[in-house]
Amino acid sequence: MSDRITVIGNIATEPEQRRTGSGIPVTTFRLASSQRYRDPQSGEWVDGTTNWYRICVFRSLGENAFASLRKGQRIIVDGKLRVKEWEAGGKKGIEVEVEADAIGPDLKWGTAVFHKRAAGEPTSSGAAPTVEGTADADVWSLPGGVPTAGLREQTDAATATAEGQWAPAEPEPAPF
Numbered sequence: 001m002s003d004r005i006t007v008i009g010n011i012a013t014e015p016e017q018r019r020t021g022s023g024i025p026v027t028t029f030r031l032a033s034s035q036r037y038r039d040p041q042s043g044e045w046v047d048g049t050t051n052w053y054r055i056c057v058f059r060s061l062g063e064n065a066f067a068s069l070r071k072g073q074r075i076i077v078d079g080k081l082r083v084k085e086w087e088a089g090g091k092k093g094i095e096v097e098v099e100a101d102a103i104g105p106d107l108k109w110g111t112a113v114f115h116k117r118a119a120g121e122p123t124s125s126g127a128a129p130t131v132e133g134t135a136d137a138d139v140w141s142l143p144g145g146v147p148t149a150g151l152r153e154q155t156d157a158a159t160a161t162a163e164g165q166w167a168p169a170e171p172e173p174a175p176f
Contacts, residue, residue, distance in 0.1 A: 002080035005098060007053055008106055009033030011073050017066040027062040029069065031055050031077060031098075053077075057100045064117065065103055074106040 015029040035048035055077055057065045069075065079100040086093050105112040 002082070002099075004078070005081040006076065006078045007031060007033050007051075007098060008076050009051075009053070009074070011069055011071050011075060012052070014071045015066050015069045017062065024058060025062045025066070027057040027066040027069075029055050029071075031075070052096070054095055054097045055079075055100055055103075056097060057103065061100065061103065065100070069103070074109045076104050076106055078102045 009031045010033075012030040012032045015027050017025060017027045019025055031053045032050050033053065034050040036045050037048060038044070039046050077098055077100050079098040079102070082097040082099060084095045084097060086095055
């Protein structure tokens with residue numbers, strides 16, 4: 001039996017993708033989750049302790065996560081909690097791992113558009129969403145980061161936002 005956990009936090013490392021010996025895709029990254037609270041005496045916001053999690057994502061969810069997620073994005077992860085003890089070079093420690101069953105953006109900090117991937121459709125190369133005029137800009141690098149320029153889908157297939165990725169949404173202008 002596994003304990004279930006839901007964690008909200010910021011991706012602390014660029015997601016990496018590997019394959020098991022049997023060819024199953026596995027995406028891993030570190031997630032930092034900090035609690036903030038208002039100090040009743042000073043009225044100021046104070047950062048609490050940061051908890052660190054190793055997130056493991058398998059199969060199609062792993063492929064979609066690798067194509068969609070970037071360091072700095074604020075996400076919600078739900079999955080199975082695993083606590084592992086380790087020892088290396090005379091040092092001991094504990095690693096907290098979550099085997100993700102679901103991942104999504106934390107919409108408190110921005111907007112997102114979901115692109116359903118058709119069965120058998122390959123995942124993208126992992127190109128991040130872009131801001132008009134800055135092809136390599138990562139608009140979600142900080143919580144609450146909001147693009148200053150309008151977002152547009154690029155027509156160049158090499159740089160287009162691929163299916164399965166999150167892309168910040170911009171309202172469509174109403175036709176007149």
